[in-house]
Amino acid sequence: MPELPEVQTTVNGLNKVLKGKKITAIWSAYNSPHYKGKENIKDKKYFLRFRKNTLNSPVLGTDRVGKNILIHLKNGVTVLIHMKMTGHLLYGKYEKRKEEWEASEKGPLQDPFNKHIRLVFELNNGKHVVLSDMRKFAKVMYIKTKDLERHSDLLSVAPDSFKLSQNEFVKRLRNKKSGKIKSILMDQALVSGIGNIYSDEILFETNIHPETDIDAVDNKKLEEIWRVSRKILERGINLGGDSMSDYRNIKGEKGKFQNKHKVYRKTGERCLKKxxxxxxxxxxxxxxxAHFCNRHQKLIKTKKRK
Ligand SMILES: [Zn+2]
Structure with missing residues (x-):
């Protein structure tokens, strides 16, 4: 699943190509009776409203809250896209052949991971923003921009490591009285943006066994987790995200963080710590x-916190 660095990579890409453009047509293959009456384009009636509210208004800019992508339009509407498990947005020239959309030019957009196109935004420059989403878990909806802060989808998302000060970060995790540190780092209501890959890498770097109970992790260690999480997420962004799984940037290219993993999916390999x-x-x-080193990542069992 895309985590903060992948979502940020997509947002950075969209900001380079979308500003000032208008959506002139929308096509969707999402349609599921399970979403009837819900705020989600998988409901057919909602999709018609979505289209009416988002067409022909210039894009002001794109940003991110947790793992949610927000595309702000001049008419006061914001498009929210959560890529979930296998979704990612792509930009280029596309053509519809029978019922399938295909990238017009040869290149990374034709990567097999980019071919599960469920949603197409046609732009006024003749190009397209499309959502490739193999497992169809992505969420797409529109919200009035002025209501964003109060919207339930965003209210439940905590700030990320970059938005939280060290003290705020420690306080949030400290409020949790029990639970395994890995699960807590991945809890989007406590601190957003960290998922399976980055939590493994952060815990490896900070020498903590992923099963350690939060109660056994002292404040000093939580401060270290905050510092290291920023460092590792930053590295992920600088490397264009992680493409060990489905994720690709908007040009359809792979990120490079998967080449720098020290622990994620390194089962059986020797530890890289000096x-x-x-x-x-x-x-x-x-x-x-969870992936971890059986030697330097200690499982602290006793209550050490004062
Ligand atoms: Zn080790």
Whole structure:
């Protein structure tokens, strides 16, 4: 699933191409009876309203709240896109052949991971922004820009590591009285933007076993997690995100963070930490695979916090 660096990479890309452009037509393959009456373009009636509210108004800019992409239009409407498990936005020239949309030119947009096109925004420059979403979990809706802060989809999203000061970060995690540190770092209502890959890398770097209970992690260690999370997320952004799985940038190209993993999906390999003789193990924690070094990432069991 795209995490903060991937979503930010997409937002940065969209800001380069979308400003001032208008959406002139929208096509959607999403349609599911499970969404009847919901604020989601998977409901057919909602999709018609979505289209009416978003066509022919210039894009002011794009930004991000947690893992949500927000495209602000001049008419006071914001398009919210959450890419969920397998979604990513692409930009280029597309053509419809029978019922399938295809990139017109050869290149990265024709990568197999970019071919599951469920939603197409046609722009007034003849190009398209499309959503490739193999498993169809993405969420797309519109919200009045002035209501964004109060909207339930965004109210439940906590600030990310960049928006939180060190003290705020520690306080938020400290409020949690129990729970495994990995699950807590991935809880979007506590701190947003961190998912499975980056939580593994952050815990590796800070020498914490992913199953350590939050109560056994002292404030000093939480401060370190805050610092390291910023550093690692920043590195992810600078490398254009992580493409070990489906994620691609808006040109359809892979990011490079997957080449820098020290622990994520390194099961069985030797630990890369200096002078550590450990090996990387994998264990399912809170329904997600955690990867960690069996030597330097200590599971602290006793209550150490004063
Ligand atoms: Zn190690």
């Amino acid at each position: 002078n550590c003789p450990g090996k990387i193990k994998r264990k399912v924690i809170g329904g997600r695979s």
